[in-house]
Amino acid sequence: MSQSPQPMAGRPAPDFRLPASTGGEIGLDDFRGKKYVILYFYPRDDTPG
Numbered sequence: 079m080s081q082s083p084q085p086m087a088g089r090p091a092p093d094f095r096l097p098a099s100t101g102g103e104i105g106l107d108d109f110r111g112k113k114y115v116i117l118y119f120y121p122r123d124d125t126p127g
Contacts, residue, residue, distance in 0.1 A: 091117060 085091055095105035109115045 091106055093106050095103045098104040106115070106117075
């Protein structure tokens, strides 16, 4: 199995697709050509602290 490249600060993020809260999927390529895209990841969703 091949691993995805490690994202690095200041470099373009690798493309990905995830389930959308409105149904279907959404991916980074859906925002191609937009001025700004902010990716925010947090490891402890729905946990205290």
